[in-house]
Amino acid sequence: MTSGQIWREEIDTSLSFMDSKKLVNYQLPEAQLRLLLKQYRKETAFPMFNDFCYYMENRFASNDVPENVSCAGFLSGNEAFIRLADELETLRGAWVPTEATEHRITQLRAALSRLL
Secondary structure, three states, rough: OHHHHHHHHOOOOOOOOHHHHHHHHOOOOOOHHHHHHHHHHHHHHOOOOOHHHHHHHHHOOOOOOOOHHHHHHHOOOOOOHHHHHHHHHHOOOOOOOOHHHHHHHHHHHHHHHHHO
């Protein structure tokens, strides 16, 4: 599915050719794009493409976008996958990651990748 099709599915409007091209240039995996669009849609009554780009760029700049595998877990609707994704994102945000934290992050990534 293309980025433009995902936009249309999540936001319920079409993008211009240039906006579609710009969205493709961000090279976001499908799960990340879907989660960002869903979160953006919850925060705004009148979604606009340029506003979404600003929203998305700010989220990336503040390191506030979950990993793709976490996004897929959150979007799955499966409680067990959501818990794994939530734990992964919590550990990624650790102030001082330890060796044990890094090991658990690796385990969670592998588990989510296998399950999804």
